[in-house]
Amino acid sequence: MTDPTGAKPMTIMIASDTYPPHINGAAQFGYRLSQGMRKRGHDVHVVTFRDSVGPSISGPEDGAMIHRLRSHSVPTHEYWRICLPWEIKKDIVRIFDQVRPDVVHVQCHYMVGKAVVEEAGRRGIRTVATNHFMPENLDPFLPFPKWFKKIVARNSWRDMGKVFRRAAAVTTPTPLAAKAMHKHAFLRKVLPVSNGIDAAAYELRPDEEVAMPENPMVLFVGRLAEEKHVDVLIEAVSKTPPEFKLHVEVVGGGEVRNALEERTAELGMSDRVMFRGAISDEELRLAYIRSTIFCMPGTAELQSLVTLEAMSASKPVVLADAMALPHLVDEGVNGYLFPPGDSDALAKKLTTILSLSDEDRKTMGKASREMVNKHSIDETLSTFESLYRGDAAADKVE
Incomplete structure (x- = not known):
């Protein structure tokens, strides 16, 4: 399958702190997005965590080029891994130099997403940001009292706003999630775009x-x-x-x-x-x-x-x-x-x-x-292609 609009293929960088083998909605969306864009003829690169001990590595997985960054296990979770900003910064610069993306699409505002947004901004590369986050998602990682978790959640919303305000377009799967981002992350323009499904x-x-x-x-x-x-x-x-x-x-x-x-x-x-x-x-x-x-x-x-x-x-x-x-x-x-x-x-x-x-x-x-x-996946992919290219119609948000 190729881009149905007939437009020139793009080099797309997708960045996420969660991706297979993680099993969750955001990881699955990132995988389906990468596969969908690849099948439409685009050159797709995914920047994410390495699921084992060792230095950052790159290699093809299911047709897309996956750049897996050095990561560490989290003592409060059985399989989650995090990338430390000071360890991945040079690798992200190197990946940008090699890939030279036309557009960057981040799936989070945490370590990987934030670092990629910052590097894209320094290079003047168009960025699209999608949020799959809710404060409750942090609970498994925080064995602390509820009052402390509320502080962390409030700060996480604030950080999301700071990171995502650098993007040319911001999306989330549902209108309700967009409303939450307006309220808690103070993001004025958020476009509801379904994750899509075949x-x-x-x-x-x-x-x-x-x-x-x-x-x-x-x-x-x-x-x-x-x-x-x-x-x-x-x-x-x-x-x-x-x-x-x-x-x-x-x-x-x-x-x-x-x-x-x-x-x-x-x-x-x-x-x-x-x-x-x-x-x-x-x-x-x-x-x-x-x-x-x-x-x-x-x-x-x-x-x-x-x-x-x-x-x-x-x-x-x-x-x-x-x-x-x-x-x-x-x-x-x-x-x-x-x-x-x-x-x-x-x-x-x-x-x-x-x-x-x-x-x-x-x-x-x-x-x-x-x-x-x-919730057609084809419609979702077409919407993101338009956002990647900066089509005026796609940038209209509530």
Whole structure:
């Protein structure tokens, strides 16, 4: 595939503090963005962390050139790594000298993103900045009291404003997230641009048959972190009528997995909850197809790509009434919202869907699939191409 506008290909530098093998929405978006732009004929370079000990290295990964910077483990997190500014500065200068990008697209305002924005500014290179951050995302890294976390969150918003004000265009996945950036980071112009999704990738293929589980299954996909509140889902399922024999499939790893397994055992749910850890993209696709309902109990979702993926697989959804999740629910049509942290309310919503006929559940799933159409990945890529080139229409923001 090439750029549908027929314009000259660009050399694009994408910078992010999180990227595969990290498993989270921002990392997945960065990967899909790099792959999408590469398939459109652009020369794509990704600047991110190295996921092991050693000096900065560069090399091709899935067709894109990945520049992985020297990094260090974080004692408060099982897999996260950070890049220290004074260690990566020279490497970033070197990468700019080698790549000579036409445009830079940063996915964060932390160490890597900030350093790349500063270097791009010194060289007069157009910069686009996208925010995937919420203060709650910091909780796993900060084993401190809430009052201290509030101070850190406030300072992080302030730093975001300082870094992103240097960009020619600033985006975030949803209007609600843009509003939060206006309020907390004091950024006047923020363009809501969906992370985008290839909805067809999660549908049954022609003549494909997938073995369905014996019992109904509610699926959760995501990092097992405090703000995801997977414990609320497990408790809710334990409160659903026993005759439904509802099971839970949990996909993803993270710092609270052991605590979740302990809570599952306490509830006598070990035979009904399956922790699968990290799985391949194809295994994940099949998990969506096999599921009966998708649930996202998290309270810090700027868009929730995994919810969009489940909706693409034509599944009813039950989501926490928090952050951007309400935008993905047409109450009673494709699913339901529940008050965050309320396992009783979640149990009732799950029971409502389980009580429907197979045909009515399929109708809810079809409604989910139809709602995803406005989140086309092709439209997202075209929007960013326009922002990269500085097209006047793309720069118009609320």
